[in-house]
Amino acid sequence: MGDWMELNHNVNRRKFLTSAGVLTAGALLPKALALAQTQKVRVGLMLPYTGTYAQLGVAITNGFKLAVAERGNKLGGRELEYFTVDDEADPAKAPENTNKLVQRDKVDVLVGTVHSGVQMGMVKIAKENNTLMIIPNAGLDAATGALCSPNIFRTSFSNWQPSYPMGKVLADRGIRNVISLAWKYGAGEEAVAGFTEGFIKAGGKSVRGLWIPFPNVEFQALLTEIASIKPDAVFVFFAGGGAAKFIKDYAAAGLRKTIPLFGSGFLTDGVLDATEEAAQGLETTLHYADGLNTKRDRDFRSAYYKAYTFAPDVYAVQGYDAGLLLATGLDAVKGDISKRKEMIAAMEKAKIDSPRGAWTMSKAHNPIQDIYLRKVVGRENKLVSVAHKALADPARGCKL
DSSP: OHHHHHHHHHHHHHHHHHHHHHHHHHHHSOHHHHHHHHSOEEEEEEEOOSSTTHHHHHHHHHHHHHHHHTTTTEETTEEEEEEEEEOTTOGGGHHHHHHIIIIISOOSEEEOOSOHHHHHHHHHHHHHHTOEEEESSOOOGGGGTTTOOTTEEESSOOTHHHHHHHHHHHHHTTOOEEEEEEESSHHHHHHHHHHHHHHHHTTOOEEEEEEEOTTOOOOHHHHHHHHHHOOSEEEEEOOHHHHHHHHHHHHHTTGGGTSOEEEEGGGTTTOHHHHGGGGTTOEEEESOOBTOOOHHHHHHHHHHHHHHSSOOOHHHHHHHHHHHHHHHHHHHTTTOTTOHHHHHHHHHTOEEOOTTOOEEEOTTSOEEEEEEEEEEETTEEEEEEEEEEEEOOOOTTOOO
16 A cells, blocks of 8 residues: 555656646746747748849848858847748749749748849739848839838838939039930839939939840940930949949940949949959949948958958848848847737837948838948949938838
8 A cells, every 4th residue: 555655646746747847838938939949030032143143142141141140140049041042133033933932931031132123023922921021132112112011121222212312413513414324124214213303303404314125235336325425424223244344345435534424333332353444433322332431330341251251342231231130120029920010010110230320211111321422442432422311212102
C-alpha cells in the first residue's frame, strides 16, 4: 500500500509540475509571441539583377541587408529569410514574378523594384493580396498617388520629386527654352512632367520633348536633332548603363561645349567610374549627394565600404532606408507581423534617420525630403546647395 501511495504521489507531482510548467510558459510566452521568436520573417526581393538596371538592384539589396546586419541580423527580434526574383526590368513579366513571391513563397513583405513599369504590376498585385510592400526605388507617381494603399510604402522618391526643383534652378539662371530627352516609359514621362511643371512655374518659356524607347541607347539621331535646334539647355532622364552611354555620347558629339546638359540625379549616380571625363561638371538634382558631411552619412559610407569594398550611391541609401523602415514597423510589434494595423501605424509615423538626412513619411506613404543640387567633381556628385527643402510629392489622386 505504501509503495502504491508513493508511486501515485510521484505521478501526480509530475503531472502537476508539467501542467504548471505549461501554464507558466503560456503566461509568459503567448502563442503569437512564441511564433514571432522562432519563425523567420519572409522577405521577397524583386529587383533587376541583369540588364541595364542590374547595378541598381545589387546596390539596393546591399543597402537593405546592411541595415539588417547592423541590427544583429534581426528586426523586431526575428531573423529574416530572403526570397529573390530577378525582374529583368520587364513589365510583361511583373505579374508572374510578383505572384512567385506572394503565392508560391508566401512572403510577409515585398521589397521592389527599380523600373516604374514593373512597379505598376507589383502594386496591383500587392493591393489585391493586401501584401505589405516597400518600394526602394521605382518612382511611379501612381504608387503613392492614384494607386496608394495602406500596405504600400516608398523609401525613395516619386518620379516628379527629384526633377521638379531642377526646373526652378534652370529658370533662375535665365534659361528659357529647353529640350527634354528621356526613355519613353513611365519614369521618363513623369520625370519630364515634373521638370516641366517646375520650369514653367518659375518663369521658363518652353520644353520640347524628345523620346527614345526603353532601353534603347542609340542616341546619335537625337543628338543630331538637338544640335540643329540649338536650345538653351537639355534636361534628360536616364539611369544605369544607359545613362553612362548617353553622357559619353553627348560629350563625343561636342554638345557639352555649346548646350549645357542637366538631369535628375540618376543621370550621374552610380555611373561615374564608367564615364571618365565626360561627366565632369554635370549638374543634377536628387535626394542624396556626396559630401553631405554629416556623422550619419560618414558612418553609413564607412560601413557600406567595409561590407562591400566600394562606395555607396543613392540606390544603396534607398535600400538601406527600406531596411530601416521595416525595422521600425517590426520593432513596434515586437516581431509579430500579424499585427498589421499597429505595424503600419508605426511605419506611417516613422522619422527615418537616413544618410541622406532625416525624413518623414507623407500621408500617401512617400518620403518628405530635401532635394539637393549636385555637381560632378572627380568621382563624386558633390553637394552644391539644397534645391528644395522638405519637398513633398503632390500625391495626385491618393485617397488615403
